[in-house]
Amino acid sequence: MTSVAVAAEGLTKRFGDFVAVDGIDFTVAAGEIVGFLGPNGAGKSTTIRMLCGLLRPSAGRGLVAGIDVAADPEAVRQHIGYMSQKFSLYNDLTVIENLRFFGGIYQVPRASLPERLAFAISMAGLEGREERLVSTLAGGWKQRLALGCAILHRPPILFLDEPTSGVDPQSRRRFWDLIHSLAADGVAVLVSTHYMDEAEYCDRVALINRGKLIDMASPAEFKRTNLGGELFLVECRPLGAAIARLQDTPHLLDVAAFGNSLHVLVEDSAYDSESLTALLRQGGVEVSLAHTIAPSVEDVFVRMIGRTGGPH
Amino acid sequence: MWQRLMRMLVKELLQLKRDRWARFHLIVPPLVQMLIFGYAATFEVYHVGTVVLDRDNSQESRELLSRFSFSDRFRVVRIAHTDAEVAEAIDHDDAALAIVIDAGFAQTLRKGQPAPLQVIVDGTNSNTALLALGYLNLIVERYSSDYLADSLVRAQAAGPVQQPVRVEIQQRPWYNPDFNGRWFFVPGVVGSLTLVLVVSLTAIAIVREREVGTLEQLMVTPIRNYEYILGKTVPFFLIGLAEVCLVALFGSLWFGVPFVGNPFILLLGTVLFLFSTLGIGLLVSTTARTQQQAFATNFLVLNPMFTLSGFSFPIASMPQALQWLTYLDPLRYYLVVIRATFLKGVGLDLLWPDMLGMGVLGLVLLTVSVLRFKKSLD
Numbered sequence: 084m085t086s087v088a089v090a091a092e093g094l095t096k097r098f099g100d101f102v103a104v105d106g107i108d109f110t111v112a113a114g115e116i117v118g119f120l121g122p123n124g125a126g127k128s129t130t131i132r133m134l135c136g137l138l139r140p141s142a143g144r145g146l147v148a149g150i151d152v153a154a155d156p157e158a159v160r161q162h163i164g165y166m167s168q169k170f171s172l173y174n175d176l177t178v179i180e181n182l183r184f185f186g187g188i189y190q191v192p193r194a195s196l197p198e199r200l201a202f203a204i205s206m207a208g209l210e211g212r213e214e215r216l217v218s219t220l221a222g223g224w225k226q227r228l229a230l231g232c233a234i235l236h237r238p239p240i241l242f243l244d245e246p247t248s249g250v251d252p253q254s255r256r257r258f259w260d261l262i263h264s265l266a267a268d269g270v271a272v273l274v275s276t277h278y279m280d281e282a283e284y285c286d287r288v289a290l291i292n293r294g295k296l297i298d299m300a301s302p303a304e305f306k307r308t309n310l311g312g313e314l315f316l317v318e319c320r321p322l323g324a325a326i327a328r329l330q331d332t333p334h335l336l337d338v339a340a341f342g343n344s345l346h347v348l349v350e351d352s353a354y355d356s357e358s359l360t361a362l363l364r365q366g367g368v369e370v371s372l373a374h375t376i377a378p379s380v381e382d383v384f385v386r387m388i389g390r391t392g393g394p395h
Numbered sequence: 396m397w398q399r400l401m402r403m404l405v406k407e408l409l410q411l412k413r414d415r416w417a418r419f420h421l422i423v424p425p426l427v428q429m430l431i432f433g434y435a436a437t438f439e440v441y442h443v444g445t446v447v448l449d450r451d452n453s454q455e456s457r458e459l460l461s462r463f464s465f466s467d468r469f470r471v472v473r474i475a476h477t478d479a480e481v482a483e484a485i486d487h488d489d490a491a492l493a494i495v496i497d498a499g500f501a502q503t504l505r506k507g508q509p510a511p512l513q514v515i516v517d518g519t520n521s522n523t524a525l526l527a528l529g530y531l532n533l534i535v536e537r538y539s540s541d542y543l544a545d546s547l548v549r550a551q552a553a554g555p556v557q558q559p560v561r562v563e564i565q566q567r568p569w570y571n572p573d574f575n576g577r578w579f580f581v582p583g584v585v586g587s588l589t590l591v592l593v594v595s596l597t598a599i600a601i602v603r604e605r606e607v608g609t610l611e612q613l614m615v616t617p618i619r620n621y622e623y624i625l626g627k628t629v630p631f632f633l634i635g636l637a638e639v640c641l642v643a644l645f646g647s648l649w650f651g652v653p654f655v656g657n658p659f660i661l662l663l664g665t666v667l668f669l670f671s672t673l674g675i676g677l678l679v680s681t682t683a684r685t686q687q688q689a690f691a692t693n694f695l696v697l698n699p700m701f702t703l704s705g706f707s708f709p710i711a712s713m714p715q716a717l718q719w720l721t722y723l724d725p726l727r728y729y730l731v732v733i734r735a736t737f738l739k740g741v742g743l744d745l746l747w748p749d750m751l752g753m754g755v756l757g758l759v760l761l762t763v764s765v766l767r768f769k770k771s772l773d
Contacts, residue, residue: 136614136615137614137615157619160615160616161617165612165615169607169608169611171607171611171612172609173410175409175413175414176406176409180406184402184405185616186402187398187401187402188403188613188616189616189617
């Protein structure tokens with residue numbers, strides 16, 4: 084059995100009457116990457132902040148490295164790294180000054196400090212830029228430097244709160260490679276994101292909406308069990324007439340425009356590509372292509388949020 | 396603990412070194428303000444615009460009026476010929492004071508009777524008006540005693556006369572023999588400038604970290620509350636000390652204010668004063684989420700502290716309730732200490748209550764802010 088690094092047990096946070104996080108249960112194992120998905124305001128950040136000891140849970144508890152966070156937040160901090168979307172670095176300090184500062188705050192032993200600093204610099208790809216002021220760095224570099232600062236003390240648990248927002252796709256890709264190499268070394272990673280494509284990089288995804296954990300599964304399983312039907316890609320013209328034709332059709336669950344084509348969700352084996360094409364042609368729509376496709380996490384996500392109600 | 400604290404200090408000093416704005420603002424504005432205060436902030440009254448109306452036109456009346464012309468307290472701006480001209484000069488703010496001598500002034504005096512002198516004063520600025528009246532009284536008294544002495548001399552020439560009994564006030568101003576207002580203000584400016592600088596710097600420095608998000612980042616590290624707070628306040632404590640030295644030295648060299656006391660007593664007072672100002676800054680920073688809020692709170696806190704400190708308005712003249720309130724104002728104590736060490740040279744035997752006041756305030760403020768700081772993220 085793999086060891087449990089993070090466990091949330093009925094974790095709840097209320098702000099007055101507003102329930103931001105509503106009795107969430109889940110675990111993250113060592114070496115596992117768990118992705119938090121959910122619309123803005125769903126409670127992702129609040130959950131992470133409770134697990135870091137930044138917020139006190141209203142009910143339930145969070146166990147991090149086996150320690151109850153609310154009971155002893157200080158004891159938890161030596162075991163965790165935390166990075167938020169703000170990349171909280173000191174802009175008026177240089178790369179190396181930021182690293183030395185966080186190294187000192189985390190009390191990295193003097194003997195191993197040079198090696199850790201070198202590792203963080205090479206990980207961030209900042210060799211030769213050690214004396215640059217952080218304010219002059221581009222977003223992707225800042226992001227990797229922030230990660231480097233957060234893991235200087237080699238924490239076994241890493242909390243990342245939308246770490247990739249506002250960073251170009253290439254940097255995001257590179258960042259995820261870093262996350263994977265950390266997980267391969269046994270670091271438990273809990274990461275929130277609103278980029279659906281990033282969900283595919285996670286070992287398991289947890290869908291959160293309105294403070295509740297809707298589902299938690301591997302991306303493949305998540306897509307298999309939650310779509311509740313078959314997905315067709317239909318290329319046709321005009322799109323408006325096609326959508327009008329397909330709405331309120333029996334056994335047809337959802338229609339959504341994706342660029343120049345449609346994603347049509349139907350009940351399992353209610354239609355095949357021929358019957359769907361025939362249906363559309365009856366409505367005077369010109370169909371050039373219709374076939375089943377594997378859903379992306381985004382398809383499932385949109386569908387599930389639709390079912391459980393939109394953001395607060 | 397030392398490793399983390401040292402890192403905090405190194406970081407703060409590096410940031411300060413890079414912050415050109417802060418460096419400028421720590422040195423130039425305090426000196427400029429010292430100059431402005433030194434020259435402008437004075438309650439003394441010079442060159443009060445005066446209009447005179449002499450209906451007597453006697454040797455006596457001209458002699459009296461000439462004394463006003465020669466005094467640097469008054470400046471005769473207009474010789475009026477009618478009451479209307481007098482009223483106009485005062486209405487138009489050309490003059491704040493009018494001296495009217497009625498016909499028969501000299502005749503009455505020669506008879507040895509008290510002669511009336513009409514004085515009209517613009518009471519809009521009550522302070523200036525009162526002071527001007529005071530100086531006017533001095534001049535008139537001097538004139539009448541001189542006149543009396545003259546007539547006695549003349550009378551004695553004619554035969555022996557009994558001299559009237561008179562009480563004369565002999566002024567012996569201690570510590571500031573010339574009543575030089577600057578001597579009073581310059582040390583006060585040192586205190587109030589330090590208060591404003593240290594409170595704003597401390598409050599803003601922490602709120603800025605909160606705004607940028609680095610505070611949250613630090614909260615998830617093993618750094619302790621007190622390490623963070625010490626790391627934040629020790630640099631400002633040092634800056635505060637340097638600021639006091641800079642401004643005090645500049646003020647006393649430029650304006651020639653003497654320093655007769657024991658510098659170590661002033662140092663002790665300054666240390667205690669800085670504790671309490673750091674406490675106020677920290678407290679402000681725990682209540683504010685943004686730098687604007689901190690600015691606004693600073694304004695709300697600092698202005699009353701300044702008013703209640705006795706910097707310019709005597710505490711003894713305040714209503715009793717406000718007098719009690721001044722005990723919560725560290726500047727009140729520090730002004731006593733700094734003025735006493737500069738001008739009087741008194742020792743701890745007299746200053747210990749003020750030292751104690753600042754120490755207690757500092758301790759309470761710092762404790763409260765450390766306790767509040769812990770909760771402030773939730």
